[in-house]
Amino acid sequence: MNLDQIIKISNALANDSRFKILQSISSNPKISCTEVIKALDITQPAVSHHLKILNDAGLIEINRKGQYGLCSLNNAVLEDYLKSIQKIFLKK
Template identity: 35%
Template sequence: MAKVKISKVAKALADETRCKIFELIAKSKEISCKEITEKVGLKQPTISHHLKTLQESGIVNVRKEGQYHYFSVNERALEEFSNYITKFISKR
């Protein structure tokens, strides 16, 4: 995983709201923006902003169906990020 991508993932997960959103996505096979908005309790434009950041970091996938957007975890990107972090833990 490129260092630029590592930094994007780290920045995306550095925000408490994005962490909550990511956890919701990770606990679901797939979840809509509407469901996320209802569960987090913020306005839809705010949720969309956070989802865009997560998507741009590469750890979240989006699937469009009509007017709805469904989000899921990008398992490969998450595994690459985890492997990157694990390298430093195992060197201690």
């Protein structure tokens, strides 16, 4: 993972709402966008904005089922990000 990707993911995780959304998605695989809105009491436009940023960073995948979107954690990207952070800061 290159430094630009690491920074993009770090910026996505720096927002507390996005962090909470990612936490919600990680504990409930295939959660719908509507369920995220209800679980976190955030407006639909705000959730859509945050989901787009998380998706652009590669942290989540959104699969469309008709008019609904099902969100899931992209484990491979998250694991790669964590390994890259370890290499940078822990020199492993």
